[in-house]
Amino acid sequence: MTKILRDEDLAGGVLMSIAIDALEAAFLARAGNRLISPPRHHVSFPDRGDLVFTVGGLMGETPIAGFRVYDTFKGAEHTQIVAVWSADDARLEGVILGERLGSLRTGAIGGLAVRHLSGPDARNVGIIGSGAQARTQLAAAAAVRNLGRVRVYSRDEINRAAFASEMQHALGLDVEPVDSVSKAVDDADIVICATTSQTPVIHSPDLKLGVHVTTVGPKTLQGYELGLDVADAAAVIATDSPEQARAYASQFFLAGSGADDRMVDLADIIAGKAAGRRSSEEMTLFCSVGLAGTEVVVASAILRSPALVRRGSFGAPQDDPSRPLRAPQDEV
Structure with missing residues (x-):
């Protein structure tokens, strides 16, 4: 059954560690030319904004493929979509909707930089x-x-x-x-x-x-x-x-x-x-520029995580560092 997750499902302090570990493997794959991460693609809608697409994938024993799309339209509400497939059997593993995954991914890349x-x-x-x-x-x-x-x-x-x-x-x-x-x-x-x-x-x-x-x-x-x-x-x-x-x-x-x-x-x-x-x-x-395609890697790790499934994190918000991530970025 294909999972569909939203911001409120991405709760639990374990998420950041899962994201960092997944991206560590992805960056090693990138160094070995096994990470698929072409540049972003913009589709413009005159006087309204863009739809921005990134495609990503990871080759190896359990290959994955997927995409993210987000908008730059004028308005208060923006929803990103990340979809992940198994590249072995064309099975759609899941879809994640909302803004939290992107922030989690960018933070995890920053964590890798701090680690190394x-x-x-x-x-x-x-x-x-x-x-x-x-x-x-x-x-x-x-x-x-x-x-x-x-x-x-x-x-x-x-x-x-x-x-x-x-x-x-x-x-x-x-x-x-x-x-x-x-x-x-x-x-x-x-x-x-x-x-x-x-x-x-x-x-x-x-x-x-x-x-x-x-x-x-x-x-x-x-x-x-x-x-x-x-x-x-x-x-x-x-x-x-x-x-x-x-x-x-x-x-x-x-x-x-x-x-x-x-x-x-x-x-x-x-x-x-x-x-x-x-x-x-x-x-x-x-x-930090946000390596295109890596949202797919993080999404796959979340969708496949037995720890999150066992803890009932899907659909069960908890009090953790993910909670305040919707706060607007502040100017200095």
Whole structure:
């Protein structure tokens, strides 16, 4: 029987770990040319918006294939659709509707970057932004590192206080709202920048030696949230898809800076084909672009998970880090 899941079904603290493990395997497959992930395809509807399609698949002992489609139409309600097939027998495994899967996928990729690029003893986190992406990025970091202190800044005092309260309860961490970027990143081993800012909110002098930085927000020459001096200072610059970064409609923010030529595929670092962090004093930078097709990999792992089926997570919302993911991304 084909499963149909919605946002309310994607509950349970185990989800992030399932997503990270599934994507670790997918990135290793990418390094071995076994991940199918062509660029996004846009279909435009004049004066209304686009339908955006991504197709993905994984070759191996249990091959999968599928697609995601989402819209950019004007309006308050947006519903993504992810469908997964078994590539062995053409069986439709399931369909997932809603927004939560996309946020979970993006957060899990950020978690992989933290696992493979941050120092193994990284404990303190600074977060700029208090929206949906900030939530999943923190949940993913907590899944791969033994975190201690977390500080969050965003422009809206109410939003950052709500973020701190929700994530402290969800993750069992000490999460403190602060009133400036400098306070958030002070002595942070991991810095997550997840804003909608079109001008840099973080610069290299703000950061400690050995920090790992993830940028999730704007990254084009028309607007970017991270100072170019951060890329200049980084010993390692990685992304989940160099092809997507260089295929932006507006040029990638590192284009022409010299740092662009140093950007490597996170998959190659995970597979040992490219160098990652080499010392405790090196700064590392991860530019998240959302590797197309990987939603299919995460959806398949969720649909196939016996742990979730046994716990009755399908159709049974629970109190966990997934709950606040619908909060809007906040500007700084």
